[in-house]
Amino acid sequence: MEALVTQIQGLSGTASDVLSLQNLLKQADDSLHAESTRLPPFLDQLDPSKHSLGYLYFLEACTAGPVTQEQASSFLLTIARFISSCVAEQIRLAPDKFICVCKRFKDQVLLLEEPLRGVAPMLTAIRKLQLSSEHLTALHPEFLLLCLLSKCYKTALSILEEDIFEVDQPRDLFLFCYYGGMISIGQKQFRKALELLHNVVTAPMSTVNAIAVEAFKKYILVSLIHHGQFPTNLPKYASSGAQRNLKNLCQPYVELASSYSNGKIADLETYVEANKDKFESDNNLGLVKQAVSSMYKRNIQRLTQTYLTLSLQDIANRVQLNSPKEAEMHVLQMIKDGEIYATINQKDGMVRFLEDPEQYKTCEMIERIDSSIQRLMTVSKKLNVMDELMSCDPLYLAKAGRERQRFDFDDFDNVPQRYNI
């Protein structure tokens, strides 16, 4: 052990030294695990900011066993300090170990029922582990989980803003988008929530998984809240398993959506009341209620398509509100949220519906369009790169070669069926 510590201290200077150190550590890993109880004092001899890789190996071995109540707090402190002081380049050489340590950290934080404690360290850990802001690591969903449990929704938003292009494990993506959807819902950013949940339900999956089922339930509800409707079919690029099975597994929600599309709020409320227990056991009752109240908005919005002016009393009648004053408050809220363009005339008790005043001529609007175009161009370039990479992939070429046989003999290119490298 002592020899190993000396080697770590000696070989943590340059990048090439660290690589040879890594080999030594890999070989010593089993013995580290065997002697895990003896390791803590050695940790003190190492400096996490200089000997990050060595420290990581020791730390991972130390934390592999069960942790007692008394040890728990100092254990958390050690890991939190390691995360904040470690050198990113060194820990990226052993990502699995780093992820392992961080997951144990999260487990311990949850056992102590202090999720808030883990939020800042986990965010730091993500930044050190990821190769770029486009890279989704296994720690991303853990971070979101901690944010959800500690109610730090705003902190999570910064991570959700980033565009993801690389994913390590599919499960990470499912969980990340599901939790991300929940956080966006909590912050009432329904468009973002819809985007994230959409990713879960349309992601490639050979069999439907539980995360996708739960995501689908929320997806239906958020669709109703944000768009006022739910598309009866998933897009074609969703997996066939999802297209066939998701609806059957979320029956009450699908029925809720069709009741919603009839536009009668009384019927919808009856349906919700009848199925309250199911929604509650899914923890979706709050979201269901938001969907129900969004129906008033939908119905008012529908009125703008037919009428130029309407009295508050008429609105109340048509939308099944109790009084003109209630109708006025609803319309006011919608004007405030930008969901409708209208002015209220209290003198006559009328509402005048207006056209969208946006003329798309301002500098602000040009900036918005500009930045959208820039983003599209970046995505387009990335797609080109991916396309090129994929057309060199042997698996793809083999499949393309097999499928090309269905074409005419004249179209037949000499694409080999088996590609021997």
Add this chain to the structure above:
Amino acid sequence: MDFSVVNQALSSKSFHKMADICDALMLQSAAEGVPFRHEWPFVLHLLAHIYVDDVNSARFLWKSIPATIKESQPELVAAWKIGQKLWTRDYAGVYEAIRGFDWTQQTQLLVAAFSELYTTRMFALLQSAYSTISIQDAAQFLGMNEEDATNYVLQQGWTVDPTSRMLTVTKQAIVKEQKLDPGKLQRLTEYVFHLEH
């Protein structure tokens, strides 16, 4: 605990930055495993969220505060009342909640700043949403008595009809920038290049 960052923001009147400062400090303190909650300025933290109109974060913060602290700090409960009124869209109720408590000196700064901001926001809302509105309702929305409310809106260019007790809204014409700068030409060139290839 070191709250100098928070106090500095308060004294320099950078109220809009306070929410982020409080959030960051809270996460940092929690990560160090220090039990910070009994010292934490939840009142300021809560009001900071309310100031930037982030009622969602205020709500979540309120939910995460332990019941014992809620019971021992009546000022905190009073601060949340403001948040509650905002959440339930009881526009007039917000003013009642603001005036219904004798705030401490530090808190009073933030509450007063919020009150002013809120009145301005409410006025902007009325301006965009109403063509005519009764004096009574306007007074409620602006948190003033009817006479003060009338004077306030008259100063902003509205007109009043004393017989019907109705105010007519005059919208200010907002001139938005429409000039383009030559840098856009470069951007357009890039777009065309991209489309061609």
